[in-house]
Amino acid sequence: MTAEEEMTDRIVDLKGVSRVIPALDLTKPERYWALMRELRGLVKIVKVSWVTLLTIGPEGLRKLILDNSDVYFLMDAKLADVNFINGLIAGRLREIGIRGVIMHGFVGNVNVPRMEDLDLILLASMTSGGELYDANFDYVIKIVKDVNAAGVVIGGNKPNLIARARAILGSGYVILSPGIGAQGVKPGCAIAHGADFEIVGRAIYESSNPREAFIRIEDEARRADINRCK
Numbered sequence: 001m002t003a004e005e006e007m008t009d010r011i012v013d014l015k016g017v018s019r020v021i022p023a024l025d026l027t028k029p030e031r032y033w034a035l036m037r038e039l040r041g042l043v044k045i046v047k048v049s050w051v052t053l054l055t056i057g058p059e060g061l062r063k064l065i066l067d068n069s070d071v072y073f074l075m076d077a078k079l080a081d082v083n084f085i086n087g088l089i090a091g092r093l094r095e096i097g098i099r100g101v102i103m104h105g106f107v108g109n110v111n112v113p114r115m116e117d118l119d120l121i122l123l124a125s126m127t128s129g130g131e132l133y134d135a136n137f138d139y140v141i142k143i144v145k146d147v148n149a150a151g152v153v154i155g156g157n158k159p160n161l162i163a164r165a166r167a168i169l170g171s172g173y174v175i176l177s178p179g180i181g182a183q184g185v186k187p188g189c190a191i192a193h194g195a196d197f198e199i200v201g202r203a204i205y206e207s208s209n210p211r212e213a214f215i216r217i218e219d220e221a222r223r224a225d226i227n228r229c230k
């Protein structure tokens with residue numbers, strides 16, 4: 001069976017199934033396989049990045065995906081080129097097994113390629129800086145539906161923007177929030193404000209026991225309580 005046959009195609013189908021997306025920004029190739037072994041059977045989605053691609057290369061990433069065929073791989077490419085090039089890059093990523101690609105929303109409607117067999121997720125607000133981003137927040141949220149994106153990334157430290165996006169987008173789109181753990185947001189607090197998934201990097205991969213850290217954060221995310229987040 002191929003990786004494609006074993007996993008869900010769409011991130012929206014994983015809403016409620018899993019709440020924590022480990023971010024694998026690791027600089028030693030062997031750590032990718034070691035961490036995926038630790039998280040086996042628990043993790044449904046992982047986020048890889050330019051750090052991943054520059055550490056294990058495209059063939060390494062293809063192998064990592066094949067070796068973990070029950071996991072949805074999301075590439076945080078933060079694309080911001082013209083439509084044609086964004087489409088070419090996203091298509092190449094799809095060929096190596098990536099299911100979802102994150103790109104910048106500020107490039108606008110015209111530069112978001114329409115991909116049939118890949119989830120595109122638009123970065124709408126960053127955990128740090130990004131004042132210009134937030135000034136254009138409503139524009140990025142508005143184009144999500146127009147470009148048929150799967151959802152958005154909004155910093156977990158921006159609870160009001162998460163709630164605003166949820167109100168505008170409804171439940172058919174995903175909201176992913178980074179900033180949990182190492183950047184100071186408590187697990188569960190982005191979800192309490194309307195996010196579907198919390199992206200967690202260092203709090204998992206720098207833990208002495210990543211499997212336990214994942215289980216604890218997933219549990220806290222599952223019990224998301226807005227009263228603990230004030």
Ligand code: BMP
Binds near residue numbers: 023182
């Ligand atoms: P960590 O939990 O170690 O802080 O990692 C956060 C992850 O989320 C990194 O992969 C980073 O690129 C990503 N991220 C972020 O921290 N803030 C943003 O606004 C957008 C991101 O993609």
